[in-house]
Amino acid sequence: MAEFSIDRFVELYAARAAGMSxxxxxxxxxxxxxxxxxxxxxxxxxxxxxxxxxxxxVVADAMDGHGSTMLQYAGGQGHxxxxxxxxxxxxxxxxxxxxxxxxxxxxxQQALDLIGKLFIDPGDLxxxxxxxxxxxLTAFGAYQPRYLQIDLDxxxxxxxxxxxxxxxxxxxxxxxxxxxxxxxxxxxxxxxRRRQLVTLCREAGIPIIEDNPYGLLRFExxxxxxxxSMDPENVxxxxxxxxxxxxxxxxxxxxxxxxxxxxxxxAKEAADLCGSSFTMLVTERYFAGDRWRxxxxxxxxxxxxxxxxxLESLPDHFPADATWTHPSGGFYVWVSLPGWVDAQAxxxxxxxxxxxxxxxxxxxxxxxxxxxxxxAFCHPTEERIREGVGRLGSLLEEEEQxxxxxxx
Amino acid sequence: xxxxxxxxxxxxxxxxxxRSGHRxxxxxxxxxxxxxxxxxxDVSLVEALQERxxxxxxxxxxxxxxxxxxxxxxxxxxxxxxxxxAAFDCEVAFDKVLAKDALVRAGxxxxxxxxxxxxxxxxxxxxAALERVTDRVSLPCVVxxxxxxxxxxxxxxxxxxxxAPAVMAALSFAGAAVVEAKVEGSEVAVGVVGTPHEAxxxxxxxxxxxxFDYASRYTAGATEYFAxxxxxxxxxxxxxxxxxxxxxxxxxxxxxxVDTMVDADGTPWVLEVNVSPGMTxxxxxPMAAQAAGWQLADLCERVxxxxxxx
Numbered sequence: 001m002a003e004f005s006i007d008r009f010v011e012l013y014a015a016r017a018a019g020m021s022x023x024x025x026x027x028x029x030x031x032x033x034x035x036x037x038x039x040x041x042x043x044x045x046x047x048x049x050x051x052x053x054x055x056x057x058v059v060a061d062a063m064d065g066h067g068s069t070m071l072q073y074a075g076g077q078g079h080x081x082x083x084x085x086x087x088x089x090x091x092x093x094x095x096x097x098x099x100x101x102x103x104x105x106x107x108x109q110q111a112l113d114l115i116g117k118l119f120i121d122p123g124d125l126x127x128x129x130x131x132x133x134x135x136x137l138t139a140f141g142a143y144q145p146r147y148l149q150i151d152l153d154x155x156x157x158x159x160x161x162x163x164x165x166x167x168x169x170x171x172x173x174x175x176x177x178x179x180x181x182x183x184x185x186x187x188x189x190x191x192x193r194r195r196q197l198v199t200l201c202r203e204a205g206i207p208i209i210e211d212n213p214y215g216l217l218r219f220e221x222x223x224x225x226x227x228x229s230m231d232p233e234n235v236x237x238x239x240x241x242x243x244x245x246x247x248x249x250x251x252x253x254x255x256x257x258x259x260x261x262x263x264x265x266x267a268k269e270a271a272d273l274c275g276s277s278f279t280m281l282v283t284e285r286y287f288a289g290d291r292w293r294x295x296x297x298x299x300x301x302x303x304x305x306x307x308x309x310x311l312e313s314l315p316d317h318f319p320a321d322a323t324w325t326h327p328s329g330g331f332y333v334w335v336s337l338p339g340w341v342d343a344q345a346x347x348x349x350x351x352x353x354x355x356x357x358x359x360x361x362x363x364x365x366x367x368x369x370x371x372x373x374x375x376a377f378c379h380p381t382e383e384r385i386r387e388g389v390g391r392l393g394s395l396l397e398e399e400e401q402x403x404x405x406x407x408x
Numbered sequence: 409x410x411x412x413x414x415x416x417x418x419x420x421x422x423x424x425x426x427r428s429g430h431r432x433x434x435x436x437x438x439x440x441x442x443x444x445x446x447x448x449x450d451v452s453l454v455e456a457l458q459e460r461x462x463x464x465x466x467x468x469x470x471x472x473x474x475x476x477x478x479x480x481x482x483x484x485x486x487x488x489x490x491x492x493x494a495a496f497d498c499e500v501a502f503d504k505v506l507a508k509d510a511l512v513r514a515g516x517x518x519x520x521x522x523x524x525x526x527x528x529x530x531x532x533x534x535x536a537a538l539e540r541v542t543d544r545v546s547l548p549c550v551v552x553x554x555x556x557x558x559x560x561x562x563x564x565x566x567x568x569x570x571x572a573p574a575v576m577a578a579l580s581f582a583g584a585a586v587v588e589a590k591v592e593g594s595e596v597a598v599g600v601v602g603t604p605h606e607a608x609x610x611x612x613x614x615x616x617x618x619x620f621d622y623a624s625r626y627t628a629g630a631t632e633y634f635a636x637x638x639x640x641x642x643x644x645x646x647x648x649x650x651x652x653x654x655x656x657x658x659x660x661x662x663x664x665x666v667d668t669m670v671d672a673d674g675t676p677w678v679l680e681v682n683v684s685p686g687m688t689x690x691x692x693x694p695m696a697a698q699a700a701g702w703q704l705a706d707l708c709e710r711v712x713x714x715x716x717x718x
Binding site: 013028342346399408 | 418419420421422423424449526529530533534535536538556558560561572573575576577579580581622629
């Protein structure tokens with residue numbers, strides 16, 4: 001009799017690999033890439049709006065200016081030229097920084113991983129928003145934390161809940177937040193909440209991880225001060241060029257105090273020696289000129305129209321008792337459906353009707369969010385957005401009929 | 409031979425199918441065939457096949473279109489031979505509503521079941537009769553979409569209040585839900601190959617989570633397998649007998665997998681049949697073949713030979 005071990009190393013894997021498993025939802029996304037499907041699923045920047053000649057010219061420019069440096073290893077902290085170039089980008093959001101306090105990472109995603117590596121021992125408590133960016137949950141998840149989930153409302157993280165937890169004696173290692181047009185909820189933390197969070201964390205000696213990929217994608221209103229600018233010593237700030245240039249170059253960064261930066265650099269070197277010189281220096285050239293401002297403003301106009309298309313069509317098609325957020329920037333609308341809806345179970349039917357979204361459960365570590373969904377408006381055109389919302393609406397109508405019939 | 413391995417497609421089982429297809433293609437290549445992969449999601453299947461003119465198609469598509477007779481009918485029209493069951497019989501085997509009846513007619517033991525149709529719920533008020541479902545099929549029960557693979561949309565129901573959401577989840581994948589009595593025991597898969605059918609050594613499935621769902625199937629290490637299964641010779645014979653009866657009764661050809669549940673008394677119950685069994689590194693059929701002392705290439709070769717004999 002033979003016991004078949006499909007994976008002969010199965011007894012050898014670390015406990016942290018236990019959470020890495022196949023899932024139905026991922027299987028359904030394999031279908032969602034069909035062209036006839038309106039996908040509200042992935043938060044893919046609309047890179048097609050970037051004129052190819054602009055990219056070609058910066059690549060040529062980079063080769064001219066940086067030569068063989070582009071083809072060589074870089075230091076673990078990333079090219080100084082790029083770090084310097086990112087300073088005005090952050091200044092545009094009121095964040096002052098010294099290039100020495102930056103570490104270039106492979107997207108901000110790698111910064112999340114490195115922060116997890118530096119701060120989290122198995123069983124440590126970390127505070128996250130509920131719902132939270134799924135990529136942060138998977139990055140941190142590998143280090144086996146426990147989660148303190150802090151609910152969101154229209155003003156962002158409900159800081160009172162964090163305060164209550166601290167009073168109860170909970171001591172999270174850090175607080176992770178996406179304060180501007182957050183992923184997935186699309187809400188922005190109010191000024192008052194920002195002050196409250198910064199003060200609370202400063203007094204408690206708990207660092208804040210501020211992840212700000214969408215801050216420059218503001219459709220209206222005035223930018224609010226970044227947490228980092230309110231308390232540079234206690235806030236580790238993460239930035240990325242993914243949404244303002246290209247996610248394909250994989251350039252992100254962490255801005256922190258020197259003590260943290262030095263550790264991040266060591267962790268970065270241990271992970272992958274250094275980022276790509278090629279894309280770092282191409283990115284440096286892209287932000288050297290002025291074209292990026294024009295391109296960004298074109299992008300923001302496109303995203304604003306798409307957001308409008310989504311917010312205009314939702315009330316026409318979605319159930320009267322559904323609610324959703326009204327983002328003033330970024331990529332996402334977060335929908336809360338009546339309690340009887342199981343958005344995860346419904347996904348297959350949605351894909352069959354040629355529309356896709358991400359079920360809410362992905363954004364909570366504890367399985368909540370069954371009746372919620374994230375709709376990304378960044379990629380489909382306005383017409384397709386209206387079509388997609390219509391398809392989802394009629395599916396919800398049929399689901400409601402089913403539900404009523406099953407609960408007479 | 410010149411063999412087009414058809415894999416991929418646009419179903420939720422696309423990734424699984426591609427993994428199956430790549431393995432089959434390389435096994436056929438090792439066996440000296442000229443084999444190549446065709447993914448109908450990438451190219452027009454008709455054009456791709458007409459262009460390269462295979463002598464036969466090895467089908468490793470999973471899910472709708474691949475297993476429900478659609479591709480088979482198209483290949484019939486193009487007069488290109490293919491491995492596996494013919495179109496109409498695929499349609500019956502893939503649709504659990506039809507297959508369950510066909511199994512009973514063939515004298516196969518299968519758990520009690522009730523069909524809940526989506527349109528009957530929406531238009532005929534069938535929801536009011538939902539209580540009768542649990543009268544007929546006692547709890548705990550299993551709710552499955554009528555047409556789907558890889559355990560997608562399947563729920564286990566312990567309490568009556570969970571029946572309605574489980575039915576809704578199944579109806580997300582198909583027009584009807586099959587509510588089936590849950591047989592407690594050990595899950596045993598029977599691979600069936602060749603003409604006439606030959607049953608391969610049984611594979612016993614022990615999911616660590618207790619449930620053989622999508623994650624248990626496709627996450628390496630999430631499930632333990634024993635081949636041959638840890639059952640008595642008597643039980644093994646009766647399992648194989650039921651499997652052969654099922655594959656014969658449903659007119660399955662060349663290759664199939666029959667999933668059974670052996671209850672505490674050692675009685676096997678046929679849960680379902682698969683006309684395009686997975687061929688991935690975590691799939692049951694290749695494991696059964698290995699227990700028989702075959703390489704993957706031997707298995708593929710037998711399937712091809714069986715199809716060519718028609």
